[in-house]
Amino acid sequence: MNTSTDAILAALQTGRQADAEQLCRSRLREIPGDENALVLLGMLLEQQERAGEALEVFAELTQRQPGSGLHWGNYATALRTAGRLDEALAAYETSLRLTPDDPAQLLNLGMLQLELRQYESARNTLLRAHHFDPQSPAARIYAARACAVFRDYRAEQLIRPWREWLPLDDAQQLELADLQLLLSEANAAGVVLEELLSRSPQSQPAMLLLAAVYERMNRLDDAEHVLDVLAALPSQLDDIALNEIVHQRAKLAQRRGQLQDAREALERAGPRLPGDYSHYFALAEVCDKLDARDDAMHALHRAHALQVEELKATEPYRFEPEAVLLPAAERRVSADDYRQWPRLQSPDETQSPVFIVGFPRSGTTLLEQMLDAHPALQSMDERPFFNILSDQLGDHGLNVPQDIHKFDQGICDELRKGYLSLVCSKIERRWSARLVDKNPLNMLWLPLIHRLFPNARFILALRHPCDVVLSCYMQNFRANVLAAACADVERLATAYVTALEAWLHHVEVFQPKVLVSRYEDLVSQTEQQTRRIAEFIGLEDPSPMLHFDRHAREKGFIATPSYTQVIQPVNRKGMDRWLRYRDALAPALPILQPMLAHWGYDTTADASSVS
Template structure:
């Protein structure tokens, strides 16, 4: 009969007397060295004392004694993860899940470790399975949404977090912070800021909350608020980590740049350096301020490093876009030949007044300026960019991929149902204003003209056009959320080919479908603003163009503008963006033959600085 009392060890563990529990466990193990309960208590007591390295072999021994125990494999994996052995932890968590597929603790941790290892697709699959097992678990939904964001599954993340405003009170402040972080990943910035403001009221000394909130305030064009919330972190310099100080300095640099002080911004960035060896956003930020200062060589050097690092990182979530044989611009949209179009049946469709106004164009061509002008008109209502036609194509593809190869097979009923689904998705994004026409601005919807024309053949479409060299330069200086677009922008040559490829497909589709399109040249828009506003109003059959002239005030009154040009469209129209590429003439000389077809088609010169 055993001479030890195992209940005393359990009581010591529960009372937080972990050293005493260790001592009791070790003494009892002298008598029963392979007792499973005693080994578990010893491992727990060591782990709770912060001695995970000593606990590890004890947990390993338990997996050998009871190799079919999912619990022991889970505990072993947890300590491996604590010690930074993530690959080994993943193997152990996977074994725990294999032994007990219902072990949601092990599944959750497996998914989170896979995220840390940037194995995003397997992480998404595992964490979505946890949601299926525990659909009411807030934490499971937050974790799965994080994985979806990393996989570019914006719709999946949106569905998981659809009802997040009903989740309060949260299980913990940490959980609320994690939700704010995931909302930031999916660019739901106003909601994330609300959560952080609430947290800050209870948790004023938490530097990570302040840093993220300051970042979001800048993104919301609330620069003074960003300064105020960041000030406490700056004052507490001695009590911040190196990572936090680095982040604070990058935010300060952003604020300095926004206030037209690029010299201070550059000094901060160069003294601070990147947060890590993979921190590509540092180089995009540095390139921007160097460009403002006219140091084009330094700007280009920073951009090359930034794109190189970004490509290395994005390969984890979208490797297919970065293969050597990948097309310059990855496109999922269906193509329709003139012969196929001739077979399309004629269907009833919404009239022009009942159809959306589509604003398209290659990114950085002025689509956001157009959108803000249109949204300022009381008869129109815009929304943030949404991949609605990608989603509709996904619905069709899931039903039968062959439909996307020949849209002529769609029936009247199918088109009606797809339009209903489009309306539902719009209603999930914005509260529609009665009596207004919807403005759907998504630059690369120009790739989806066949789908747009099938569902809304009477729609008005505005194509934004800008000097191709200025477009290419502006895109190259951005880090885009979309991995496909980031891949297209990875080099100036690939980006130039992507521009020509995309524009050539558009011109071919316009020739086929002959939609109602107005071409808006950026140079004309900023040079003859009132006249161009009138021209756009007439095209859309609007009586009064004057509200469009106040777009900058309208934009400043908006809570959030979800495009890279959020800081530009709150300013009055100006000509600062014209001819920027001339400063980088040496970089563009090899690109001009590639861009030549579109330079000639749109009538842009390459000699005069205009």
């Protein structure tokens, strides 16, 4: 009597894998080449992690049925499991030539392209998978991952319904949490991980990521506790997990002032994987705090070299000879252009946000936390909302700022609604409070901001350009445009000058209401400067702003690189720090000279004046 497919399926459904395999092989002896039996056998072998045998089965199916996209997809997955990635890529492409609208195969191909760091192809493939299966959490999560590489505004939109998806399988839920942390949604990442650990309490990857999330939320004791629990698990940790624990403990030691311990731990552990530039940024930070300047710069050079290597693989155009460092700074509106803009109705000053701008590491986060501590104001951390609006306009054939003169009342009203919708997706809006929008490089979006909020007030955060360049060079920026600009100090100085020149040009054209807040004055004359800022905004009592550090600690997560500094009271540690690195910054000084002269900053002091 022939072995039936139903008998095989019944054995599978009851978990009798050995019986199911025996039945498959019996069926194939009775009917050599039976398609269903071969598919089931291949799946069984995969489940038992017998990758080589599964590969042979799926290869046989492609030979017997070369026109089946399903068989080519299964064969591709088996090749990928076996580590034969280039062959897997070709097999997935064959599968999709046969079944171009198959969301499962598009998802598989996109995930492989992510693994191969073919990020632009992955984004296109995974967005197609989402198009054909819009309800699939996996398609949304991995498409968002690919979009996040390019700061594509669709990344956050894709995972917006994440609460509806829980619980996911462990791998997808872990990916979702990691993605949320990447998108500066640490609170959401914590919720996802805590839910995952409630049902998989010994998930090592989830515990490692949760410890990192807690550190970013300034919950240091909680992070330490998670690491202690992880280290005490009976299951053996692999080398990668052990290395990550050392890195996280080193970060906690640094946060607690145990700098030598942190340095020794990092040097003992070494990079997690080849290309781990984050390791060298962390080592440089500790060395800098220990005043080991040469070691700090050596680690930074290594960090940037590895980061550039990755960027050249993902966005090589940024390093072409004629590449523009800050594209948004190159497109400028002239006075003649501005005169062509139609007169439109717009919100008054009290209904417009207060914008905090300035080149990154100029003290924008300190200003934001000061303002957010006032009950009459509400901030939302650093959000690229005007980049998103510009991208959305580009999708409709309108380019910023070239086409702003085409914006009529309807377009501007809809853009303001879109902006407000983005704001409300990130914070629970207190309508009695005036909104504070802090994003340093919003200074490059002044034309669009002025079109939508012409009565808004701006606070320009200013800091010694040399301190800014040094601090930026020491940062591991997530935004590719900033990471590429920081490849070396000359490029970084050029980007700084370009950004400030664009700002000064548009301030002259639009004449917005601007207060310049110098970091050096803010930290040395804090009470006087907070009164000045309060008067500019129209606040009667500036005193709540003086307790910003307590307010920042209560907030927990702060989505900027300076999240560890703004929970501390004002101090002068960041002033004239560049003097200790004068030699390393020497190539940048001639480039910075126009801005040094414009803002009246000195470069003649010596390092002996710095504590």
